[in-house]
Amino acid sequence: MKPSTSIQDYLKRIYELTENGLPASTNDLARELNVRPASVTGMIQKLAAEKPALVEYQKHQGVTLTSAGKRAALEVIRHHRLLEAWLVQTLGYSWDEVHEEAERLEHVISEDFERRIAAALGNPTRDPHGELIPTADLKMPVDDTTPLSSLRASQSATIQRVVAADPNLLRHLDSLGLTPGIQIEVIEYSEFDNNLTVKVGRKVNVLGLNITTKIFVEIQK
Amino acid sequence: MKPSTSIQDYLKRIYELTENGLPASTNDLARELNVRPASVTGMIQKLAAEKPALVEYQKHQGVTLTSAGKRAALEVIRHHRLLEAWLVQTLGYSWDEVHEEAERLEHVISEDFERRIAAALGNPTRDPHGELIPTADLKMPVDDTTPLSSLRASQSATIQRVVAADPNLLRHLDSLGLTPGIQIEVIEYSEFDNNLTVKVGRKVNVLGLNITTKIFVEIQK
DNA sequence: CTTAAAATTTAGTCTTACCTAAATAATTTT
DNA sequence: AAAATTATTTAGGTAAGACTAAATTTTAAG
Incomplete structure (x- = not known):
């Protein structure tokens, strides 16, 4: 089953917050998601209980993504970054305007749509801010900048x-x-x-x- | 406040079902929305109680849109039809594929996005099926076909x-x-x-x- | 090492939008 | 016009995902 929009947002933020190798804290997640810490605790408990689990979680120790969770996060991030590239290229958005729009669209586009814009853009590797776009098979390229x-x-x-x-x-x-x-x-x-x-x-x-x-x-x- | 996705769907279906001039029945709406009749009753009672009311409703007499409801419906329909036109023109969708995709996107695009695709398409008056696109000021043109x-x-x-x-x-x-x-x-x-x-x-x-x-x-x- | 502060979790509510089952109203058939 | 069928509404529940307030755990300070 495709995760809900809320869950997709949680996974995406956890991905970002754990890029430094450390687990993401409840508080940081709450701030990023504009949600109260108590709500974060509730959601991550739920995500840890899914089968397969989407996050790894120990009380008071923060949260990390499982491989299933990371895959789901990269899917959303791929959508987001492809959308940003595409909005800039085909609709003349500037790079300071695209984020909000992509933030909503990323949750509703089909895999077919994803493939079409990726192809139309020539399978770009970076979005308009230069962020790397996860590949179609959901690997995040390494950034050597x-x-x-x-x-x-x-x-x-x-x-x-x-x-x-x-x-x-x-x-x-x-x-x-x-x-x-x-x-x-x-x-x-x-x-x-x-x-x-x-x-x-x-x-x-x-x-x-x-x-x-x-x-x-x-x-x- | 912008209506929820569910409410937008209800308003759109009510618009379509009342194009013949008659109120829409609970049952017909339930069928169109893939929802149980009891749920429809609940929702239309809520829509009738909004301020301003989005629908006109008398028990057992079906439902029609108020002018506020019609405006909200036309907004969604404009989004849908512009999106269909745009998916066909810029991403090579065929007219039998666009509906589903537009059905999800219509609820999340911004007014800015709407303006941009309308402009990019040269303010089209019909979608790929030939359905009339409501104007930017939310009037439905009359169809004389x-x-x-x-x-x-x-x-x-x-x-x-x-x-x-x-x-x-x-x-x-x-x-x-x-x-x-x-x-x-x-x-x-x-x-x-x-x-x-x-x-x-x-x-x-x-x-x-x-x-x-x-x-x-x-x-x- | 103890206390204060900060972070986190638990417990209990709320809203939205759906559901089923039962009750009622409207329509159709006989 | 009564009976049967169909449509609609009411009543009571559920699941997501948020919230507040209170309890607990962890961390930091003295």
């Missing part, structure tokens, strides 16, 4: 991924030309405030940690 | 609308070339079985009432 914050003067790189949800920040980055696929070069590093002076096209900007830790790049050899 | 069954020998017409839900029938009609936009000419009428012999392109087919009452045309002057 580097945070911009770790680059130093004279290094060149291509922006691969921008990790930000706030539409205002996204619009700001867009206005600076800091979007996936763009080439940049680090002009200067300040060890005092960790600012990076970065050349983007013909413009030069000074970026703080707040931004440079959210941009992931592939360094030019 | 004629059932093919009422034509007689030597009359020519353009197919405007095909009223059928069964995918097998739709595929059959497609294979005969009987789709919206196509020109046809009636060669012969049989008053005994009401069959029409119809020329479609260079082919000639004999069509029974079962088909000719489901195809609506605009007669050539």
Whole structure:
């Protein structure tokens, strides 16, 4: 049986919160899902009791996904990211507008729809923010990008991924030309405030940690 | 507040069942919605009690939409028909495949999404089956088409609308070339079985009432 | 190591939207 | 016009998934 929309949301958030290898806490999940902690406890107990179990759960120890749970989560994430790519490409959405729409659509599209948009887009590997799209057989590719914050003067790189949800920040980055696929070069590093002076096209900007830790790049050899 | 998916479904079905001017019966609604009659009674009582009321309801007398209810129904129908048009045009769905997908998507797309696909399609007036699409200000255009069954020998017409839900029938009609936009000419009428012999392109087919009452045309002057 | 604070869980409700079974009303048949 | 059939409504339940308030466990501070 296909999990309910609520369950899909729980699994997706648990996936995201456990990407660091640690179990997800009740509180963090509650915050991400805009739900009270007590509701989270109830739901994860239910998910742990499903057959097959979707999560691994020990009281007070947080929650992780089982392989069945991870598969279900990746399915939703694949839907979400393909939808974002597709909304941007075919309907002219900007990257700060797509999230909300994809958030609702991801739960209702058919596998046929998924295949059609994936094919129409040429089976893309990243969404408009540069996030990796799980493959059709539900494996998450490994991301080998580097945070911009770790680059130093004279290094060149291509922006691969921008990790930000706030539409205002996204619009700001867009206005600076800091979007996936763009080439940049680090002009200067300040060890005092960790600012990076970065050349983007013909413009030069000074970026703080707040931004440079959210941009992931592939360094030019 | 936006009505729930269930309520949207009820309103849409009530709209369809009352297009003939008569109130919709509990039983008919139950059949259309795949729900038990008792559930329908419960829901329509609730809809009649909303402020503003979405339906007009007298015990045992069936149900009709109020203007607020009709507006909500037309919104859903507009979503559905635009989605069908769009799935066919941009993702290569055939007209026998789109219904199911649109049925789920119609409840979750934003007004922004609606505007974008309407614009992308050039504000179409009919969906792939030829059904009229409610306008952006939620008026249903009047349909002035004629059932093919009422034509007689030597009359020519353009197919405007095909009223059928069964995918097998739709595929059959497609294979005969009987789709919206196509020109046809009636060669012969049989008053005994009401069959029409119809020329479609260079082919000639004999069509029974079962088909000719489901195809609506605009007669050539 | 004990206490205060924070996080988590339990227990008990609520809402939505469905269900079945039984009761009532409307319609059709005889 | 009464009886039988069909349609509709009422009454009482259930399952999901949320909530609040209270109890408990864990963690952090002194």
